[in-house]
Amino acid sequence: xxxxxxxPRYQVTQFGKPVTLSCSQTLNHNVMYWYQQKSSQAPxxxxxxxxxxxxxxxxTPDNFQSRRPxxxxxxxxxxSPGLGDAAMYLCATAKGRGQNTEAxxxxxxxxxxx
Amino acid sequence: xxxxxxxxFLSVREGDSSVINCTYTDSSSTYLYWYKQEPGAGLQLxxxxxxxxxxxxxQRLTVLLNKKDKHLSLRIADTQTGDSAIYFCAESMRAGxxxxxxxxxxxxSVIP
Numbered sequence: 001x002x003x004x005x006x007x008p009r010y011q012v013t014q015f016g017k018p019v020t021l022s023c024s025q026t027l028n029h030n031v032m033y034w035y036q037q038k039s040s041q042a043p044x045x046x047x048x049x050x051x052x053x054x055x056x057x058x059x060t061p062d063n064f065q066s067r068r069p070x071x072x073x074x075x076x077x078x079x080s081p082g083l084g085d086a087a088m089y090l091c092a093t094a095k096g097r098g099q100n101t102e103a104x105x106x107x108x109x110x111x112x113x114x
Numbered sequence: 115x116x117x118x119x120x121x122x123f124l125s126v127r128e129g130d131s132s133v134i135n136c137t138y139t140d141s142s143s144t145y146l147y148w149y150k151q152e153p154g155a156g157l158q159l160x161x162x163x164x165x166x167x168x169x170x171x172x173q174r175l176t177v178l179l180n181k182k183d184k185h186l187s188l189r190i191a192d193t194q195t196g197d198s199a200i201y202f203c204a205e206s207m208r209a210g211x212x213x214x215x216x217x218x219x220x221x222x223s224v225i226p
Contacts (some may be wrong), residue, residue, distance in 0.1 A: 040218065042216035043157065092157075107155050
């Protein structure tokens with residue numbers, strides 16, 4: 001059974017129209033991450049939550065926001081998507097920050113901006 | 115320059131060994147990872163190595179780390195068509211932290 005579930009798998013949105021991507025986990029992990037992966041590029045960390053503690057990467061645009069209403073769910077909100085935001089968005093979870101902690105990735109949501 | 119570099123493509127024949135190379139620049143990197151990404155799928159952790167290790171073997175996978183040269187490699191023995199995917203090298207400075215810096219990935223093509 002999938003442990004990190006991202007919905008939808010494919011999302012098409014209009015230029016400038018707010019869009020929300022969702023991630024849920026059944027692992028009860030403390031940490032949830034959002035990565036952006038553009039075509040033929042490396043995944044790039046946008047932000048992460050350690051429990052309710054939000055940690056934004058310095059170069060993450062203000063256009064990207066996140067919410068984590070409870071342990072199981074985390075949302076990525078893009079306030080005004082531009083053509084340059086078209087990418088695969090990957091959610092990952094991890095139990096904590098100790099040794100041998102493995103992260104589990106979802107299958108990703110591919111966002112298209114038209 | 116990029117923090118983590120990989121060659122973009124590798125092609126091998128089925129049954130041969132594949133060696134995917136990676137170089138990184140941050141000498142304080144503590145943990146180095148290899149991920150596999152199949153078409154349209156998320157990232158799957160294959161293996162990782164701590165910076166105080168030189169080698170780690172796990173079934174068909176062998177990871178070699180040359181800390182002096184900041185060079186990491188992944189060897190896949192007896193490569194199968196199911197191994198065709200993109201392989202990402204990534205580094206982290208903290209145990210279990212997934213604030214990772216990824217390379218751009220090496221696309222492995224296995225020829226039957």
